[in-house]
Amino acid sequence: MKETTKEKIRKVEEFLFGSRACICCGKECDGDNEYKLCKDCMDVIPFTKDNYCLRCGEIIKGDYDYCIKCKDRDFEFDYARSVFAYTELTAPIIFRFKYNGLRSYVYPLTKLLRDYFSTSDLIADSVVFVPMPEKRQKERGYNQSFELAKEFCKLTGLELLEVLERTKDNVKQATLNAKERSENIKGSFKVIDKNKVKDRELLIIDDVMTTGSTANECAKVLMKAGARNVQVLTLAKTVAGGIDMLIDDIK
């Protein structure tokens, strides 16, 4: 069958910029949404608005400042924020980004992060990503936290600091409960250049936050190295009673 010019252009564009499909439902987008989300998905994605826990960023129902888990826990970072809740609807976005859509996904997802950041209460002068165990990064081909952080810095002008190093190759976090996650990730990171961190206001960028134990462990070594403060921004935050993790969320 003969290709129409429109189809040819679409293929060239797809080669250059990745697919035009909606990053959530996979339907062809009208192209005028820089998040690459169709209107139907924009209407139903559980974006965090004013209804989140001030500490961990999880969406909560009712007029409370903190979620029930944060009432008796403290983090090494000031607070975490997320663009949307990790639900059955949004899980495929993260899944496809991680496993088969780097080029199509990283730009629209970073724009979501940037627009959230610019209207949020997050304050930062530099960005840090979560390093993956070397072996796992080789398998996947890239580290999604790094890719998001790198693009985020291009869009915001913040400085990307490559200061964290992975010191342990942990068991996959996805298979563990909250307490086990926290134990498993302990001592997994170190700061390789303390001078770069000193007195900085840091923002950890990542794709998903579950219990917060990974971000917490990163924040711990960053604060110890002299950072002024650490905050966290992720695309998605799991919710209480939400779906089981469909994805391997290890870093």
Ligand SMILES: [Zn+2]
């Ligand atoms: Zn859609």
Ligand SMILES: [Zn+2]
């Ligand atoms: Zn909370």
